Amino acid sequence: MSLVIKKVGKSFEDKIVLKDVSFEVGKGEFVSLIGPSGSGKSTLFGMIGGIISPDEGDIIMSNQSILNKRGHMSYMPQQDSLFPWRTVLENVLLGQEISSEVTKDKAIQMLQIAGLKDVINAYPAELSGGMRQRVSFIRALLCPQNLLCLDEPFSALDEFTRIDMQQWLLETWEKYEQSILFITHNIEEALFLSDKIVILSHSPAVVKEVIEIPFARPRDPALMLTDEFLKWKRKVMNLIQSKN
Ligand SMILES: Nc1ncnc2c1ncn2[C@@H]1O[C@H](COP(=O)(O)OP(=O)(O)OP(=O)(O)O)[C@@H](O)[C@H]1O
Ligand SMILES: [Mg+2]
CATH class of the missing domain: 3.40.50.300 (P-loop containing nucleotide triphosphate hydrolases)
Structure with missing residues (x-):
């Protein structure tokens, strides 16, 4: 590409x-x-x-x-674009509806690395701004484009x-x-x-x-x-x- x-x-x-x-x-x-x-x-x-x-x-x-x-x-917009009626996990798995490469295991693993393990089943309204940003970021990363x-x-x-996420982004991108x-x-x-x-x-x-x-x-x-x-x-x- x-x-x-x-x-x-x-x-x-x-x-x-x-x-x-x-x-x-x-x-x-x-x-x-x-x-x-x-x-x-x-x-x-x-x-x-x-x-x-x-x-x-x-x-x-x-x-x-x-x-x-x-x-x-795959796109992570500037404004938070999570679906309020979906949980964190359901939001990041959105790409699964497009491609079967997006697996639940991979999504959970990424959410864990991003420090979101405890909120996997929470709804966007229950998260802080930074947490929502991380969920939206993982959703984009999981889209296989x-x-x-x-x-x-x-x-x-x-x-x-921020430094953790930058480091993690680089590692993910290199792979x-x-x-x-x-x-x-x-x-x-x-x-x-x-x-x-x-x-x-x-x-x-x-x-x-x-x-x-x-x-x-x-x-x-x-x-x-x-x-x-x-x-x-x-x-x-x-x-x-x-x-x-
Ligand atoms: N749909 C629109 N209708 C009218 N003006 C618009 C529209 N979308 C963007 N603009 C204008 O275009 C310019 C560029 O906006 P844009 O959001 O692309 O900037 P940006 O570089 O992303 O800024 P920021 O760093 O603040 O996010 C702004 O002046 C904005 O007001
Ligand atoms: Mg902008």
């Missing part, structure tokens, strides 16, 4: 949101998308998911246009849980060879996880820069304390703040 975002443009009424946005996600690649609030990141996910039409450009997966076509990616799009999956988590497109506002998180970071500008958003991240894998959280890491963090911060 490779994904090509090709010269995509989108306006809502007379507001230009995305302008000539192009970048690629290679097979098995981990790509983060960073950009100011309102720069059109979630809108872009909506386009990849086939629920929003771009005004210009194309979205190509493995050499075929997927414009307005659904079902080519080659592209996983995660819209700020860890934003509601405390620093401890399953999926490509990941990951939206975050957290520069350290993007650096720690990614092969590549795409930086969007203020609206109308263009791609400011695409940077390749050279850290070897597997990665350990101790990486975040190194001088090399700090050097990269400075570089990304400067790029985000630069005017052009």
Whole structure:
């Protein structure tokens, strides 16, 4: 699976949101998308998911246009989208209705790792925001698509849980060879996880820069304390703040 975002443009009424946005996600690649609030990141996910039409450009997966076509990616939306009438386990097993690869055992095992063992049979209303975020994340992970799009999956988590979940995401991703497109506002998180970071500008958003991240894998959280890491963090911060 490779994904090509090709010269995509989108306006809502007379507001230009995305302008000539192009970048690629290679097979098995981990790509983060960073950009100011309102720069059109979630809108872009909506386009990849086939629920929003771009005004210009194309979205190509493995050499075929997927414009307005659904079902080519597994998606964790920014807003909590759990079904309130389903328990935690029933929510994460949603993918089972699409594919038999999603097994109950695997779901339970993942819920356990994510610290949700005791709430498997609880309903979303009984969970904290961070717990709901983890359930929704596991549901996306369990969907057997080659592209996983995660819209700020860890934003509601405390620093401890966040680092655990990042580590776990990397381990899971290394095993399953999926490509990941990951939206975050957290520069350290993007650096720690990614092969590549795409930086969007203020609206109308263009791609400011695409940077390749050279850290070897597997990665350990101790990486975040190194001088090399700090050097990269400075570089990304400067790029985000630069005017052009
Ligand atoms: N359906 C819509 N109708 C009108 N305007 C919209 C619609 N969806 C998004 N927008 C506008 O498009 C812009 C981009 O929104 P989007 O949610 O994609 O931003 P974002 O980069 O994901 O921001 P955040 O980091 O805050 O999540 C915003 O100005 C938003 O108000
Ligand atoms: Mg968003």
